[in-house]
Amino acid sequence: MTDTTAGGDVRLSGISKTYGSFTAVHPLDLTVPQGSFFALLGASGCGKTTTLRMIAGLEDPTTGTVFLGEQDVTALPPYKRPVNTVFQSYALFPHLTIHENVAFGLRRRGIRSVKKQVGEMLDLVQLGDKAQRKPHQLSGGQQQRVAVARALINHPRVLLLDEPLGALDLKLRRQMQLELKRIQTEVGITFVHVTHDQEEAMTMADTVAVMNGGRVEQLGPPAELYERPQTTFVANFLGTSNLIEAEVVTNGGGEIVVTAGDARLRLPAERCATSPSPGSRLLVGVRPEKISLVHADDAGGVADGRNRFTGTIADSSFIGVSTQYRIDSAVSPELEVYVQNVERDTRLVPGAEVVLHWNPEHTFGLDAAQSVLAGTVGSAGVATDPEAA
Known part of the structure; x- marks a missing residue:
């Protein structure tokens, strides 16, 4: 596979996605800087998850190009892209220990000596002492950290996170927000995080893209979006x-x-x-x-x-x-x-x-031509089509 170390960012050029007559994502140009924590933020149905799935290769774009670094990966299947995805459902193997769950990707690639790498990754997510436990013996937050470790051990160019904290209670979610930010800072890998939670995006991300109706309404650092909204x-x-x-x-x-x-x-x-x-x-x-x-x-x-x-x-x-x-x-x-x-x-x-x-x-x-209610709960400014989630 072509080396993607040059640039190392995610670049979407003219990306769009339609389902029949419904447009989930309108043509979109977006650049995610290398090594940044980037959030796609919006209500259910705004197109954020569809955009993430096009980066992962789980959805084919209707138009446009997906670049990872300098490489055009639009036609590549998911397993050939230098990305890994962490979902809301941790998708851990219940019969395997935490050590073996994290080692799974390495073993599938034929790597035999995995103990050192797995140990380092479990230490990174502060679960080194839980290596021999099974997933059901861990809390939800700990299971999510195992899922992150399993994704990171493959050294992806980009880690994609699809509502990763959505299943956690409020207090645990706030702890995990800080944990994920710490992990991203330590490993220096580009994180692209999809969330509907404004506080989560502003706590964790360097840059936030606020999406609405399949379009990016505004892009920038959290403080700038909050202090100087454009819509x-x-x-x-x-x-x-x-x-x-x-x-x-x-x-x-x-x-x-x-x-x-x-x-x-x-x-x-x-x-x-x-x-x-x-x-x-x-x-x-x-x-x-x-x-x-x-x-x-x-x-x-x-x-x-x-x-x-x-x-x-x-x-x-x-x-x-x-x-x-x-x-x-x-x-x-x-x-x-x-x-x-x-x-x-x-x-x-x-x-x-x-x-x-x-x-x-x-x-x-x-x-003043805009609706003063746009973006409020139940307003017409929030899309609700499930395919654009």
Whole structure:
């Protein structure tokens, strides 16, 4: 087989997949840098798993080319591609020990002396002392680490992970997120990870591609996607966003000024996905945790230069680390504000008049032609066709 050490990344050129009249993945160009942890993130039916399966060779693309390094592997069957896949179902052999499960790929290739390699791989996933146990004697997280070790021992160019943590409970999933990131950092192999879990993608990945309806909505580092979403879908799908419908007053000097209800708000032009002209409409976004909340009696203490307006607390929910408030105002109905439970103000109860304020630098702008509901649970912006999962 052709050496793939040059480049070493995954490159998709014009890749698409259709099933009859349904398009699961629209023509897509995507490059995964060598040695990176790359996540394909999206709701069920967005095309992320289909894309992963085309990289693995488990699905034939309708159009386009799959490159691994400099090699065109589009026509190669899965077993001839320098990739291994880890699925949600661990697919371990129940009758074999952990040692033999990990050794399986090496033995199938005719390698006889496997003890040292298997031992090193089990040490990597911190299961060296479990080598002689059977899969049913391990926890779900431990079984998943065995599946990763079994895939990595073949020294693939790329490790593909298809919802690998989906069967684990929340606490174990969070532990495994850190484990997988540690393993990827140690081995330096390119990981391509499919998930519908936003927190999982942002915790583990260097780069995230947010998919929707068979297309990549936005691609970039997790912090950039969160702080500077380019579409309402990304703004809503990655966490929660308050999207305020506003009218542009001025756009110049690196700053955009808008009016919304009875408020005048500012945002940096560089944080706006469009370049709006005065008189046009704009969606102004701010994350709930960026907003500060004070009782109306303390409004005089709000610093000058902040974006601010008044509202009424409609509802509040105590969730331990923070209290989540829902605010009604003339600016926008049902704004969400998250306040850390450090020094709780007992006056902040439903019915109280409050002032919301935040740093204009934390504001972003989006094209107002989009639906403000795109990316929210149950919205039309989330595809649901099972073949595009």
